[in-house]
Amino acid sequence: MATLPNVPVPDSQLVSRMAAGEDAALGDLYDRYGKMVYALALAIVREPADAEEVVVDAFGQAWRQAASFDATRGSVGAWLATIARSRALDTVRARGRRVRAHERAALLSDEGLAAPITTAGTDPSRSVERTEARRLVSQALATLPGPQRTAIELAYFEGLSQSEIAERLAGPLGTVKTRIRTGMEKLRGLLGPLLEGAA
């Protein structure tokens, strides 16, 4: 029986086909998520050449481990993002955190690390096509008080531990923990529409 036209193949089906060794499915997955993965990698590693490595590694890992993907655990996008973030943070750690700390310190502002991130979306020189997910996440982050947002972004984009964040922000550890937890609780509430399918 023919499948209905114009109905996109679900992500999870692409992953199943990858598990069976079909590399065309990997190509399709890249077409859907390559841009997101590359953007995430670049935001963490900052160097385009390193970001490309991370993308190749991350999709390579997804390809090798496609059989282990379980849709009941979360979305394909979340799975890929988790892999890519982990590879990117590995790259940064391998490069030496100390050097990066100086680079990033220069970027810290009152608005936190997300300042360069959120303005990127309105930069007309970039061909920006905001998806619903991007809009929701940016809005959610923008509603967080600056210190909460900064702490979460340091954790997410730099992979800093809570005590490292406290050190970086020259604040007490307990305060940092509370900021992260409170901020994450808010994000959880604000991102509800995004997460419904996964929870």
Place this chain on the structure above:
Amino acid sequence: MTSHEWQEQAAPYALGILTPEERRAFEVHLAGCDACRADVRVYTEVVAALAHAAPTVEPPSALRDRVLAEARRVRPIGAGPQIAPRARLPWLAAAAALLLAAGGGVATWRLTTRVHDLERSLAVRDSVHAADSAALVLLTGPDVNVVSLAGTNRAPSARVVWNHALNRFVVFAFDLPAAPAGRTYQLWAIAKGHAPLSMGTFNTDDQGRARVVLTVDRQIAALGFVENCGLTEEPSGGSPQPTETPRLLGAWRPTD
């Protein structure tokens, strides 16, 4: 810690920013706490969604070809019936793969005692990454059977976990001297009224140990119930039928 204090760990755990000690302690707690596991699941998605906060940039157009070229160099784990080679599939990676695949759909977290038993018997507790210890939990779900194979009066032993949801056998062997050159160990699914069916072949290392993941053959999966599991030594590549009396033998049982 109170349950409330545990719950506060869910978000930093999902962010991956707990200290190793905190993470290990929380994972032990997670094994017995449905509420915290549900929280972790949601926060994992929240964390993943943060990827969308990265500025959009067009990846170089050549990148797609690089991704595909890299993929053509390796086969996905589990594609094809052959044994996953141990050299390319370290035990922890296999466990992590099982963790990812077995999670969610299978309520696997209850059997913490079983996990501790496995951890002890593998003597990996100290070296194992906390996430991987969680993976061990997932080797022991309700949809999993286990068989312990013992010799009659000697030290060698083996344990095989059959994860039905994943269609995989996970084989652990201990104190089993490596089969000599040209020989291999072979596992057999022994069901009443059927000739033994090969589960696959493996060999142990120079410590007499093996940790191997085997894909469950369709014929074995179709048997429904398998009473016993046996281990024989066979010529390299394995035999269609066992050529000796099993050196190790055990009865399948549920993990709990």
